Amino acid sequence: MDPKQWRTALAKTRRSTFGRIATLLGATELTPDFWEELEAALIQADMGGNLTKSLVMELQETANLEGLLRGEEIYTLLRSLLIERLNPSTEPVLSKKPHVLILVGVNGTGKTTTAAKLAFAQTNAGLRVLLAAADTYRAAAQEQLSIWGERLDVHVISAEPGSDPGALVHNACQAAHARNTDVIIIDTSGRMHTEHNLMAELQKIYRVVCKFIDNGSHEVLLILDATTGQNGLAQAQAFAEAINLDGVILTKLDGSAKGGVGFAIVDSLGIPVRFVGMGESLEDLAVFDPQAFVDALLLDPVSHAV
Numbered sequence: 001m002d003p004k005q006w007r008t009a010l011a012k013t014r015r016s017t018f019g020r021i022a023t024l025l026g027a028t029e030l031t032p033d034f035w036e037e038l039e040a041a042l043i044q045a046d047m048g049g050n051l052t053k054s055l056v057m058e059l060q061e062t063a064n065l066e067g068l069l070r071g072e073e074i075y076t077l078l079r080s081l082l083i084e085r086l087n088p089s090t091e092p093v094l095s096k097k098p099h100v101l102i103l104v105g106v107n108g109t110g111k112t113t114t115a116a117k118l119a120f121a122q123t124n125a126g127l128r129v130l131l132a133a134a135d136t137y138r139a140a141a142q143e144q145l146s147i148w149g150e151r152l153d154v155h156v157i158s159a160e161p162g163s164d165p166g167a168l169v170h171n172a173c174q175a176a177h178a179r180n181t182d183v184i185i186i187d188t189s190g191r192m193h194t195e196h197n198l199m200a201e202l203q204k205i206y207r208v209v210c211k212f213i214d215n216g217s218h219e220v221l222l223i224l225d226a227t228t229g230q231n232g233l234a235q236a237q238a239f240a241e242a243i244n245l246d247g248v249i250l251t252k253l254d255g256s257a258k259g260g261v262g263f264a265i266v267d268s269l270g271i272p273v274r275f276v277g278m279g280e281s282l283e284d285l286a287v288f289d290p291q292a293f294v295d296a297l298l299l300d301p302v303s304h305a306v
């Protein structure tokens with residue numbers, strides 16, 4: 001996606017909160033009121049209290065040190081700080097064959113849709129993909145993934161509703177060997193991060209993957225609905241306690257998400273945002289690009305580019 005497409009996709013998110021930040025930075029002198037308003041706007045954008053405080057403190061310190069006087073100078077600084085914060089120093093997961101993506105998250109965040117979008121992207125990249133419908137709770141969930149599989153011409157491993165998702169994942173790993181698969185994408189059922197039994201089930205899926213993929217690699221990705229705001233941070237923290245999360249996929253950024261929760265999560269857990277979902281179609285998934293993301297959220301106060 002090019003910067004313009006990011007701007008279009010994030011138009012609502014930008015207008016709902018980030019536009020306010022940029023407008024604030026456009027004209028104002030750096031009065032105490034300015035700093036208070038900036039703090040309030042960052043909180044409102046779902047950045048969370050800790051990150052907001054540390055950002056504002058860093059901005060103030062630099063403004064004092066460098067004698068910055070105008071809002072637009074703070075804009076430039078804030079832009080680079082935000083981009084910097086979105087680049088956590090975690091090592092990227094080296095993908096080996098088969099590379100297993102385990103998608104986890106609370107109910108309705110977009111796991112199944114994202115599994116299909118990822119399958120679409122990987123297939124287009126020439127990789128052999130296998131989908132595993134490890135949401136065995138609902139017959140409809142299996143069906144939903146099977147429909148995507150048919151559309152994409154990607155094989156889906158599924159099982160009887162109510163069967164053990166660990167066993168299904170085992171079958172998927174075996175099928176991957178037999179089929180010379182490059183990527184296995186595992187769709188799991190939605191679970192509240194507060195449900196311990198269900199979190200234990202995820203740990204089992206994870207153990208099965210570790211045990212049966214031999215020389216392969218794996219990544220656990222948390223699918224997070226960006227419109228859920230600060231609760232998203234609580235979800236991310238709880239999932240991170242139960243399972244080793246490698247990254248986050250922020251979905252529904254095309255809605256009126258505040259978008260800031262992505263910054264809060266990267267800051268608090270030190271894991272990267274890997275992809276973002278910006279619509280319901282297969283094409284609406286983009287590899288995360290911190291710079292394009294920040295530029296799409298912040299309206300440039302000088303050029304007023306939208």
Ligand SMILES: Nc1nc2c(ncn2[C@@H]2O[C@H](COP(=O)(O)OP(=O)(O)OP(=O)(O)O)[C@@H](O)[C@H]2O)c(=O)[nH]1
Binds near residue numbers: 188189223277284
């Ligand atoms: N606007 C928009 N809608 C999305 C996006 N991703 C998913 N959705 C929609 O969100 C709804 C839920 O998506 P699912 O993929 O079924 O979510 P899930 O996490 O698999 O849900 P459960 O399996 O019930 O936990 C569907 O209507 C999707 O079309 C996105 O990036 N943008």
Ligand SMILES: [Mg+2]
Binds near residue numbers: 111
């Ligand atoms: Mg689902």
